[in-house]
Amino acid sequence: MNPEVTEFLEALKEPWQAEHSAELRRLVHDAIPGVQERIQYKKPHFLKNGKYAAVISTSKDAVSFTIFNADGLELPEGRFEGPPERKTIKLRKGDAVETQLLAPLLAQASAGLA
Numbered sequence: 001m002n003p004e005v006t007e008f009l010e011a012l013k014e015p016w017q018a019e020h021s022a023e024l025r026r027l028v029h030d031a032i033p034g035v036q037e038r039i040q041y042k043k044p045h046f047l048k049n050g051k052y053a054a055v056i057s058t059s060k061d062a063v064s065f066t067i068f069n070a071d072g073l074e075l076p077e078g079r080f081e082g083p084p085e086r087k088t089i090k091l092r093k094g095d096a097v098e099t100q101l102l103a104p105l106l107a108q109a110s111a112g113l114a
Contacts, residue, residue, distance in 0.1 A: 001029075004039045012058060016093045020063040021056050023097040028054050031106040048113040054106060062090040065102070069109045076101070 009025065012018040021044070028035055028046045032054075036047045046054040052068040067073070070080075070087040080087040091097060 001025075002037045002039070005037045005044045008039055008044055014058075014093075017058050017063050020091050020095075020097055021058065023099070024054075024056050024063070024065050024102075027097070027099050027103055028106065031103045032110045035110075048110045051113045053110040053113060062092050064088050064090050067102075067106055067109050069112055070105075073105050073109055075105070 005025065009018055009021050012021060025037075025044065028037075032046065032048050034048070035053060036050075038045055038047070043055055043057045045052060054068060055066045057064045057066070066082070066086050066088040068086045070082075071084050073087065075087060080089050082088045089102070
């Protein structure tokens with residue numbers, strides 16, 4: 001775990017955003033063995049073999065989680081946004097982090113990052 005990412009998460013002003021982001025971070029580490037993390041463009045980025053696997057970003061009313069290398073994933077309709085190669089889901093206050101949905105998608109998308 002990168003201390004810069006820990007500092008980023010601890011600095012989030014909204015407790016629900018910090019909780020969602022920390023849960024997403026754990027999800028990434030569980031789904032991608034050997035994942036590396038760093039702060040880039042003022043956001044936590046997660047890499048496998050030096051290639052982007054996921055990113056967490058926050059805005060005023062949401063936590064966004066983007067999965068890279070998303071071509072070919074079977075996604076629930078209306079839940080994700082973005083071009084075929086990267087898909088983003090937005091979580092708002094009161095939403096649950098759906099680890100049972102996100103973990104297999106993230107594992108599948110990152111499997112091709114050699």
